[in-house]
Amino acid sequence: MTKGKGGRTRSKRSEQIAQVIFLITSLVSLAAVACICVFIFRGAWPAIREVGLWNFLSGTAWKPNNDPQKFGIFYMIVGSLYVSGGALILGVPVGLMAAIFMARFCPKRIYPLLSQCVKLLAGIPSIIYGFFGMMLIVPFIAEHCPGNGNSVLAASVVLALMILPTIITLSENALRSLPASYYEGALALGATHEEAVFHVLTPAARRGIVTSIVLGMGRAIGETIAVGMVAGNSNILPTSIFKSVRTLTVNIVSEMGYAEGLHYDALIATGAVLFVFIMLLNVALGLLTREKKDKSESTNKPGAADKRPQKALQGGVAK
Structure with missing residues (x-):
């Protein structure tokens, strides 16, 4: 004892x-x-x-060598949003379709190969993506589109490739984590495999999918090296996707090495703006995750999951 x-x-x-x-x-x-x-x-x-906060955020001139010095990051904010938005427009459809294929349509014999490819994409250093964009994407755009190739479009394509692993992995996990009763219930109501996947499973996994998109945007807006190699680094308002652009992160890394005094402080303030934006994305992600958890708890109640496929298939999907 x-x-x-x-x-x-x-x-x-x-x-x-x-x-x-x-x-x-x-x-x-x-x-x-x-x-x-x-x-x-x-x-x-x-x-x-x-x-001044307003002058800093809304100013369009960044001239640290002038007297007096001018520090405005409005064009860089717009450039960052353009590049990140373009990456989402290109990357989200591809990533989501790839996730759906891997979760519900992919043959078992090729799934390990695709999974390893996604992991490889996630592990490639940013500078390799930048070299790829500089050697292939930029010359291609320069040959077939207006401008010299260093542009919003080039940066968006490179960033779209970089955020694909995040979107694919998280979206696939969201689809695989759904209760089996969703899919089985849809089939029992007369839906085909494709109808069950696109009309029941994908909407049911939307919280996880949105989470992957938010994280992908955070990765895109915080990227520096690859964007700096293909975007052109011009502090102008991009009037088209073929124009050169400078982002917040590229501005910091390109000038921090020689900045001093107020110039140095302005670069840190640029980082603070980026930091606040990332914080807002994390808050949004936390709210989405909490809502997803509450929704999951409600659907785990007896009979709740059985009603979901029927509601999703209403309106003529199931015959």
Whole structure:
């Protein structure tokens, strides 16, 4: 009996030690985020105070060598949104269709090959994507389209390739995690395999799909090296997809090496704007994840999952 009590005591002590270790690692992560926030916003404050927040966000001139200096990032914000939006327009349909194919249509003998290809895409360094875009995509655009090839379109194509693994992997996982009763119920109501996949399973997995898109946009808007190699780095308002563009990240990395004084502070302020945008994306992702969890709990109630295929197939899909 004494031995049993001793074993329980050691087990409880081990559990307490594990809890302390987990708490310490969590606090370290929290402290790291806090330090980054303090560094970014404290470093950005002198530029914001000197230039003004509105002038900084809406200004169109970035001339650190002028007297007086001018710092406006409006064109860079627009350029970042153009490039990221173009990447989503090109990458989301391809990624979603690839995820649907791999989850519900792919033959078992070729699935391992496709899965390894997706993992390989995720592991390729950014600079390799940049070289690919610079050597193939930019010359192709220059030959067949207006301009010299360094453009919004070139950057969007490269970023679309880079966000494909995120969209494919998360969307496929969302489709595979659905209860089997969704698919079986749709077939029982007379739907074909294709109708069940596109009219029942895909809408049911929309939260996971949206999550993959949000994460893909975060990857796209934060990318630097590949975009800098193909976008042209011109601080102008892009009036077409064939125009050169400068993004927030490229502006930081291209000038940080020699910046000093107010110029240096303005670059940190540019990073702060990007940081806030990424934070907003993470908040949106958290809200989507929470809503997905609540929805999942409601559909796990008895009879809830059985009604979903019937509702999705109403309107003439099932005959």
